[in-house]
Each structure stands twice: as structure tokens, then as C-alpha cells.
Amino acid sequence: MPGDGTGSVIELRSLTKRYGGTVGIERLDVSVAAGEVFGLLGPNGAGKTTTLRCLVGLLGPSEGQVRVLGLDPVADHRRLAPSIGYLPGELRLYPELTGQQTLDLLAALQGAPVPRQGELCDRLKLSRADLARPVGEYSRGMKQKLGLVQSLQHRPPVVVLDEPSEGLDPLVQETFYELLAEEAAAGRTVLLSSHVLPEVQRTCGRVAIVRHGRLVTVRSVAELRHARARRVRLVFADGLGARPLGAAERWSPRWDGRRVELLVPPDEVVPAVRGLLAELPVADLTVEEAGLDEAFLDLYRSGDGESDGEGDGEGEGDGDGEAAVGAAGEDEAADGNRDGSDGETTP
Numbered sequence: 280m281p282g283d284g285t286g287s288v289i290e291l292r293s294l295t296k297r298y299g300g301t302v303g304i305e306r307l308d309v310s311v312a313a314g315e316v317f318g319l320l321g322p323n324g325a326g327k328t329t330t331l332r333c334l335v336g337l338l339g340p341s342e343g344q345v346r347v348l349g350l351d352p353v354a355d356h357r358r359l360a361p362s363i364g365y366l367p368g369e370l371r372l373y374p375e376l377t378g379q380q381t382l383d384l385l386a387a388l389q390g391a392p393v394p395r396q397g398e399l400c401d402r403l404k405l406s407r408a409d410l411a412r413p414v415g416e417y418s419r420g421m422k423q424k425l426g427l428v429q430s431l432q433h434r435p436p437v438v439v440l441d442e443p444s445e446g447l448d449p450l451v452q453e454t455f456y457e458l459l460a461e462e463a464a465a466g467r468t469v470l471l472s473s474h475v476l477p478e479v480q481r482t483c484g485r486v487a488i489v490r491h492g493r494l495v496t497v498r499s500v501a502e503l504r505h506a507r508a509r510r511v512r513l514v515f516a517d518g519l520g521a522r523p524l525g526a527a528e529r530w531s532p533r534w535d536g537r538r539v540e541l542l543v544p545p546d547e548v549v550p551a552v553r554g555l556l557a558e559l560p561v562a563d564l565t566v567e568e569a570g571l572d573e574a575f576l577d578l579y580r581s582g583d584g585e586s587d588g589e590g591d592g593e594g595e596g597d598g599d600g601e602a603a604v605g606a607a608g609e610d611e612a613a614d615g616n617r618d619g620s621d622g623e624t625t626p
Contacts, residue, residue: 286312286313287310287311287312287346288311288312288313288315288347288348288436288437288468289309289310289311289317289334289346289347289437289468289470290309290310290311290344290345290346290347291307291308291309291310291330291333291334291343291344291345291346292308292343292344292345292346293306293307293308293342293343293344294306294307294308294309294330294333294340294342294343294344294345295307295340295341295342295343296329296330296333296338296340296341297341302492303326303329303492304326304329304330304333304489304492304493305326305492305493306343306493306494307326307330307343307487307489307493307494308494309487309494309497311468311470312468313436313466313467313468314463314464314465314466314467314468315463315468315469315484315485316459316460316462316463316469316471316482316483316484317468317469317470317471317483317484317485317486317487318470318471318472318473318479318482318483318485318486318487318500319331319470319471319472319473319486319487319489320472320473320474320476320479320486320487320488320489321472321474321488321489321490322474323474324491325489325490325491325492326489326491326492326493327441327472327489328368328441328472329492330472330489331365331368331439331441331470331472333345333352334347334352334439334470335352335363335365335439336352336353336356336359336360339353347359347362347363347437348362348436348437360388360389360390361389361390361391361433361435362435362436362437363435363437363438363439364389364429364430364431364432364433364435364437364438364439365430365438365439365440366426366427366429366430366439366440366441366443367426367441368441368442368445368472370422370423370425370426372414372422372425373414374413374414374415375413375414375415376413376414377410377411377412377413377414378405378409378410378411378412378414378417378421378425379410379411381414381425381429382396382410382425382428382429382432385429386429386432386433389429389432389433389435391433391434391435392433393432393433394432394433394434395431395432395433395434396428396432399427399428399431399432399458400428402454402458403424403427403428403451403454403455404424404451405421405424405425405428409421418446419445419446420446420447420448420451422446423443423444423445423446423447424447424451427440427443427455427458431458431462434467435467436466436467436468437467437468437470438462438467438468438469438470439469439470439471440469440470440471440472441471441472442472442473442474443455443471443473444473444475444478452478456481456482459471459482460482463484471483479500480500480504483500484499484500485497485498485499485500486498486499486500486503504568505545505568507545508530508542508543508544508545509542509543509544509545509548509566509567509568510540510541510542510566510567510568511530511540511541511542511543511548511551511552511555511564511565511566512538512539512540512541512563512564512565512566512567513538513539513540513541513555513559513561513563513564514537514538514561514562514563514564515537515538515539515559515560515561515562516560516561516562517537517560518537519537520534520536520537521534521539524539524555524559525558526554527541527551527554527555530542530543530551548566552564552566
């Protein structure tokens with residue numbers, strides 16, 4: 280297996296990718312270790328797909344450096360391909376091929392044995408009858424399951440997943456989360472992009488938040504949740520609705536009848552609660568740890584130095600589609616994109 284002898288499996292140093300005059304991602308610095316499930320978090324157009332395409336060699340950086348297992352994904356594409364599993368955000372497959380033919384084709388392009396193919400099909404509920412049908416007859420969820428199988432079937436040490444749970448029903452999502460945990464436990468590295476906050480909170484140990492093509496922060500999920508506000512909910516005994524809350528007005532009160540919700544910094548919760556109980560007719564009180572959504576929105580809104588004109592050139596969510604063979608297949612798939620175009624080719 281390729282490697283550079285360091286602790287980092289994925290290393291991005293000042294990664295910048297431009298599409299003409301538009302910036303897809305700019306000066307991104309991220310390091311991901313073995314056995315880590317790392318999330319790239321941001322809304323569509325933030326730069327996530329551009330970053331992943333650079334990681335798997337479908338795009339060459341305009342500036343900066345990308346290393347996966349110590350290798351350059353573009354220059355060392357053939358050597359690195361068997362070691363990467365890749366699921367693109369818009370999976371494009373040959374509609375006339377059956378599911379089994381598709382998996383076999385992609386396995387050949389990955390250039391590695393596929394010891395997990397049968398197991399993954401079973402766990403993701405792709406039956407033999409399903410695999411015998413043309414992919415053109417598949418629902419979106421079935422195509423996504425097929426994409427997950429091909430990304431993991433050869434047991435790659437690095438797995439790159441772009442919006443992996445899109446189209447999956449809740450039961451299959453649970454199986455997918457189990458698979459991610461097993462990958463990490465086996466020492467394999469997973470980098471996934473998502474705009475689904477509960478998914479990232481459930482699966483990732485650390486996240487990089489990107490905004491308009493630039494990095495906002497890299498934090499552990501636990502740190503994000505701990506550092507953000509606590510949600511304080513009050514119900515008033517007098518039945519009256521909105522009223523002045525004095526100093527508590529700075530915590531952005533949200534009223535719903537006789538109930539109010541406040542987002543209070545963690546180090547101010549105890550004095551805040553004492554003051555509210557002393558001054559107001561409180562009938563009920565709850566304090567909850569803020570979820571990742573509050574942490575994300577707080578950081579995203581306060582990101583420094585971003586320009587609203589950046590990050591729109593990568594085509595996330597634009598429906599163009601990608602071939603799953605991008606990281607695993609022919610060098611031409613990478614070569615055709617070094618000029619800054621964002622479309623991938625099927626084999």
C-alpha cells in the first residue's frame with residue numbers, strides 16, 4: 280500500500296482550485312489521519328465537491344499540494360487508484376448494464392480484488408434479482424446503494440464520499456453509519472462531504488467547515504458542540520406571552536406563546552438561569568446542549584474574510600453527474616479535467 284511514513288493519510292496544503300476567474304476552493308489546509316472519519320461540511324457551492332475531485336485526481340489544483348497516502352492523486356493516479364474508494368455526488372452509470380455488470384466493470388477499473396462485494400450487497404439490501412436488472416430501471420436509492428458497494432468492495436484504505444446518504448431510506452442509512460464505524464475501527468480513513476448536520480454529528484470525529492470556497496474552521500464535533508450556546512427554554516406560570524427580559528434580551532429570545540427559548544453561552548448558563556428564576560414567574564425550565572446545527576450556523580455566520588462572490592464554480596448539485604470510475608479508472612478521466620472543466624467521463 281502506498282504511504283509516506285507519516286501519520287497523515289490525507290494532506291491538503293494551501294489547496295486552491297480556480298475555474299477561470301471563479302474560485303472553487305482557496306488555500307485549504309486539512310490533514311486527516313488513519314482510522315478517522317472526517318467531515319467536509321457546508322452548503323452546496325461551498326467548495327466541497329471541488330476538494331474531493333482534487334483528492335481523487337479528477338482535478339489538478341491551480342495552486343497548493345494534495346497528497347493521499349503520500350502520493351499525488353494526479354501524477355500517481357494509476358498507482359493510487361486501487362487504494363481509493365470514491366462515491367461521487369451525482370452518480371452516473373451506464374443504464375444498459377445490470378447492477379452486477381456495473382460492479383464488475385468498476386472492480387476491473389479499480390484494479391483490486393473485491394472481497395466485500397457480496398457482503399455489502401447483502402447488508403445494503405441489493406438482492407441477486409436487483410443486480411440482474413439494468414441500472415436504468417433502478418431508483419435513485421438503489422443507484423446510491425450500488426455506488427456505496429463499489430466504493431467499499433475492494434476494501435480501500437481511503438474512502439472519499441460525496442453526499443453519501445442522498446436518496447437512502449432510514450434503514451439503509453443506519454446500515455451505512457455502521458459501515459463507516461467499521462471502516463474507522465479497521466484503521467481505514469473516510470472523508471465525506473455533507474450538508475446534513477445530523478449525519479455529520481452522527482458519523483464524524485472532526486469536521487472542516489467551508490464557506491464560499493474558504494476554510495472557516497477545523498474542529499472536533501464534540502468541541503463544536505461544547506463551545507457553542509446552550510438552549511434554555513422557559514415556560515411562564517402567569518400565562519402571559521412575550522415580555523421584556525432585561526439583560527437576557529442579548530440572547531436572542533424566541534417566543535411561542537408563554538414559552539421562550541434563549542441561546543446562552545456555556546459559561547453564562549448558571550448565572551443566567553439564577554437571574555431568570557429570581558426575576559420572572561417561571562413554571563418550567565429546561566437546558567439542553569446545543570446541537571451541531573447551532574454550532575455550524577454560528578461559525579458560518581461569523582466566518583472572517585469570505586467574499587460572497589466565490590465558491591460557485593464547482594457545480595455542486597447541478598445535476599451534471601459523475602462517473603464512479605473517476606478515482607479508480609483510466610488516467611484519461613483525470614487528464615480530461617486538468618484544464619479546469621468539472622465534468623467526468625465514464626469509461
